[in-house]
Amino acid sequence: MTVPTPPTQQFASDNYAGMCPEATHWFMQANASGHQPGYGEDIWTQRSTDAIRELFQTDCDVYFVFNGTAANSLALAAMCQSYHSVICTPVAHIETDECGGPEFFSNGSKLLITEADSPAARLGKLTPDAVEQLVTKRSDIHYPKPKVVSITQATELGTVYSVEEVRAIAAIAKRRKLKVHMDGARFANAVAHLGCHPSEITWRAGVDVLCFGGTKNGLPIGEAVVFFDRALSEDFAYRVKQAGQLASKMRFISAPWVGLLENDVWLRNARHANAMAQRLYGALRDVPGLRVLHAPQANSVFAQLQPQAIEALYAKGWKFYQFIAGGGCRFMCAWDTTPEAVDAFAADVRAAHGG
Ligand SMILES: *Cc1c(COP(=O)(O)O)cnc(C)c1O
Numbered sequence: 001m002t003v004p005t006p007p008t009q010q011f012a013s014d015n016y017a018g019m020c021p022e023a024t025h026w027f028m029q030a031n032a033s034g035h036q037p038g039y040g041e042d043i044w045t046q047r048s049t050d051a052i053r054e055l056f057q058t059d060c061d062v063y064f065v066f067n068g069t070a071a072n073s074l075a076l077a078a079m080c081q082s083y084h085s086v087i088c089t090p091v092a093h094i095e096t097d098e099c100g101g102p103e104f105f106s107n108g109s110k111l112l113i114t115e116a117d118s119p120a121a122r123l124g125k126l127t128p129d130a131v132e133q134l135v136t137k138r139s140d141i142h143y144p145k146p147k148v149v150s151i152t153q154a155t156e157l158g159t160v161y162s163v164e165e166v167r168a169i170a171a172i173a174k175r176r177k178l179k180v181h182m183d184g185a186r187f188a189n190a191v192a193h194l195g196c197h198p199s200e201i202t203w204r205a206g207v208d209v210l211c212f213g214g215t216k217n218g219l220p221i222g223e224a225v226v227f228f229d230r231a232l233s234e235d236f237a238y239r240v241k242q243a244g245q246l247a248s249k250m251r252f253i254s255a256p257w258v259g260l261l262e263n264d265v266w267l268r269n270a271r272h273a274n275a276m277a278q279r280l281y282g283a284l285r286d287v288p289g290l291r292v293l294h295a296p297q298a299n300s301v302f303a304q305l306q307p308q309a310i311e312a313l314y315a316k317g318w319k320f321y322q323f324i325a326g327g328g329c330r331f332m333c334a335w336d337t338t339p340e341a342v343d344a345f346a347a348d349v350r351a352a353h354g355g
Pocket of ligand 1: 067068069070072093094152155156183185186215
């Protein structure tokens with residue numbers, strides 16, 4: 001009997017993928033540059049922060065941390081006092097997947113969750129109305145004061161806010177004296193989908209702080225916290241250090257960013273991942289007995305599968321998550337997902353549904 005060889009690529013998470021060649025190249029260059037100062041005082045950190053400033057065409061403050069949970073938690077902590085609150089969706093990563101990090105690092109700021117049952121919510125999005133509703137619900141001293149609106153771009157459901165949508169949310173935020181935080185763990189996928197300049201959906205639209213994801217886009221490790229409102233970054237370096245997020249050999253986090261930003265590799269990687277999600281969507285949408293939940297805009301496809309089909313796919317060695325963000329199976333494509341892997345997986349999904 002032959003033992004089936006497990007698939008070499010998976011659709012569980014874009015974190016399953018390794019680092020892209022350009023990131024690897026600059027990682028090795030940083031190593032080849034010999035002794036360098038620690039804690040971010042090196043030439044590579046200088047170079048990559050300058051590259052991020054150039055990319056966004058503005059003089060922003062940039063800090064590198066190990067992961068997205070730290071980026072979000074520390075950014076929100078910098079934007080809030082302990083008696084403040086942060087408005088987000090019920091599927092927001094900060095709400096569902098950070099183990100209370102934002103509340104912990106802010107010493108108690110509460111997350112205020114918008115309603116789960118609206119057309120926008122079903123696409124993982126906040127709306128100006130939902131923000132307005134939460135802000136005006138209470139204004140008494142007994143309720144934590146809303147201070148930040150947090151949106152995820154691309155969303156946890158693989159959808160993307162348009163420039164107009166970001167602007168509208170930021171406008172209501174401004175009117176209500178709220179700051180705007182963007183969880184951009186998949187920011188690259190959103191920009192790739194929109195085809196806009198990265199500044200257009202961030203500071204030009206009213207975003208104050210962006211957590212710019214690199215890991216899922218082809219870095220070995222590391223996210224950038226980008227402060228467009230530089231007043232908010234006061235003492236942020238101390239926060240990063242206290243949280244255990246200041247890398248001693250920072251250059252190995254920052255140098256790979258040079259590779260990602262040079263020649264728009266970050267966009268190329270994201271465009272590829274998005275295209276693979278479109279390919280998968282195309283292959284799955286007419287599988288009998290399977291329901292794709294919505295058309296993908298970023299790099300994931302969400303679908304309701306037959307329970308026995310899920311079992312059959314797991315038995316074949318495929319790995320993917322169920323019930324991420326409240327429904328269906330999530331199939332995530334990465335910067336290196338091959339068309340062959342998509343086709344092989346889609347064929348197995350079809351076979352598992354008897355067709
Ligand atoms: C992956 C992800 C993060 C970061 O998660 P870490 O595992 O802490 O790096 C943050 N927000 C969203 C929406 C994510 O998908």
